[in-house]
Every structure is written in structure tokens, then in C-alpha cells.
Amino acid sequence: MALIVTDLAFAHPGAEPLYRAANLHVEAGTVVGLTGASGTGKSTLGALVAGDLRPRSGKITIDGRPLPRRGFRPVQLIHQHPEHAVNPRSRMRSVLNESHRPSPETLERVGIRREWLDRFPEELSGGELQRFCIARALRPDTRYLVADEMTTMFDAITQAQIWHTLLGIVRDRGLGLLVISHEQALLDRICDEQLPIDRLRNPHPAT
Numbered sequence: 504m505a506l507i508v509t510d511l512a513f514a515h516p517g518a519e520p521l522y523r524a525a526n527l528h529v530e531a532g533t534v535v536g537l538t539g540a541s542g543t544g545k546s547t548l549g550a551l552v553a554g555d556l557r558p559r560s561g562k563i564t565i566d567g568r569p570l571p572r573r574g575f576r577p578v579q580l581i582h583q584h585p586e587h588a589v590n591p592r593s594r595m596r597s598v599l600n601e602s603h604r605p606s607p608e609t610l611e612r613v614g615i616r617r618e619w620l621d622r623f624p625e626e627l628s629g630g631e632l633q634r635f636c637i638a639r640a641l642r643p644d645t646r647y648l649v650a651d652e653m654t655t656m657f658d659a660i661t662q663a664q665i666w667h668t669l670l671g672i673v674r675d676r677g678l679g680l681l682v683i684s685h686e687q688a689l690l691d692r693i694c695d696e697q698l699p700i701d702r703l704r705n706p707h708p709a710t
């Protein structure tokens with residue numbers, strides 16, 4: 504069981520290809536860190552494996568099946584800026600229930616307080632809002648998560664709480680987790696494996 508990217512090619516409109524033949528393997532139940540300098544395509548790769556962007560060519564398979572083009576989303580993306588990932592005009596109860604209804608146990612485990620459900624996004628802190636994005640991503644059919652600079656904006660205590668919670672759930676559900684981060688100490692602590700994106704990009708550059 505794995506998320507497997509094979510010979511992926513992608514370019515943003517009007518730009519040079521970011522990857523010509525990228526390969527990535529995230530085994531279910533493992534935590535893989537994706538590292539690399541700014542602008543080298545880590546977030547873009549996260550968006551591709553989550554199905555938010557479509558590759559030019561190549562293959563993405565999830566537990567042996569092609570990544571679905573619509574509907575069922577087995578790979579869920581958690582962004583750096585939760586405030587950009589939610590509708591500012593929706594109360595948190597609606598935000599949460601957009602994709603599924605998380606169980607009360609999930610809400611409690613993720614650390615969402617009941618009284619937050621009636622608030623609007625701007626009435627929550629970034630860390631509180633990120634907990635909603637995590638709960639929303641934890642659909643019953645989610646198999647893999649991409650955490651793209653998920654806690655970069657938060658203080659050390661909030662970061663530690665969110666990672667502790669998420670890693671516990673990932674372990675219990677046997678999910679695969681791709682972590683995109685510039686924080687080397689975090690990656691060293693939580694990852695089973697780390698991949699520099701340069702190793703995935705352009706493995707056969709034109710000479």
C-alpha cells in the first residue's frame with residue numbers, strides 16, 4: 504500500500520517544467536519529509552499528489568489505483584495558511600461538515616472545542632483554525648495526508664500540540680504522511696525518511 508509517483512512531468516502555465524520525470528514513494532503508515540530550497544516545487548508536488556493540479560504526464564497511484572480525477576479524494580492537503588483554506592463567511596460547523604461529519608471523538612482528539620463551532624473563521628486563532636482543517640482532512644476514506652508547512656505560522660507550543668495530535672492519528676489509522684517543511688529539526692524528529700526534492704526533479708537533465 505503506497506502513494507507512488509512515477510515519471511511525473513509538470514510545468515506551471517508559461518513556465519519551464521518544474522519536473523520532467525519525478526518519482527516519489529510514500530508507504531502507508533510512514534512519514535516522509537520533502538526538503539529543498541524555496542521555489543523548487545515542493546508545494547506544487549503536494550498539490551499534484553492531492554489532485555489539485557493535473558500533471559502534464561506521468562502516473563500517480565494510490566494503493567495500486569490511479570489518483571481519482573474527481574469525487575473521492577484519498578490524498579488530503581493541509582496548507583500553511585488555514586485562513587485561506589476556509590470560507591470566511593461560513594461558521595466553523597459548516598466549514599467542518601463540508602466534506603464529511605467528523606465524529607465527536609475525532610473533534611475531541613484534534614482539540615476542537617464545542618463553542619468554536621458557532622464562530623466564524625476570523626474569530627479563531629490560526630492554531631485553532633488549523634485544527635479544523637486537520638479534522639476536515641481526516642475523512643474516513645483519507646489514505647494519505649500532505650502537510651505543507653502546516654505549523655510554520657505558529658508558536659512552538661502550538662506546533663508541538665498539533666504535531667503530537669496529528670502523528671497519533673496518522674499512526675492509529677495507518678495513514679501515509681508527506682511533510683513539506685523547512686524546519687530540519689522537525690523533520691529529523693518525525694520522519695521515517697527524508698527526500699531532497701532535487702533528487703526527484705529532473706533526474707535526467709538535458710546536457
Ligand SMILES: Nc1ncnc2c1ncn2[C@@H]1O[C@H](COP(=O)(O)OP(=O)(O)OP(=O)(O)O)[C@@H](O)[C@H]1O
Nearest residue numbers: 515516518521539540541542543544545546547548
Ligand atoms: N500558480 C502558479 N503559476 C505559476 N507559477 C507558479 C505557481 N505556483 C508556483 N509557481 C512557481 O513554481 C515554482 C515552485 O513553487 P512551489 O511553491 O511549488 O515551491 P516550494 O518549493 O514549495 O517553495 P517554498 O519552499 O518557498 O514554499 C516557483 O518558481 C513558483 O514561483
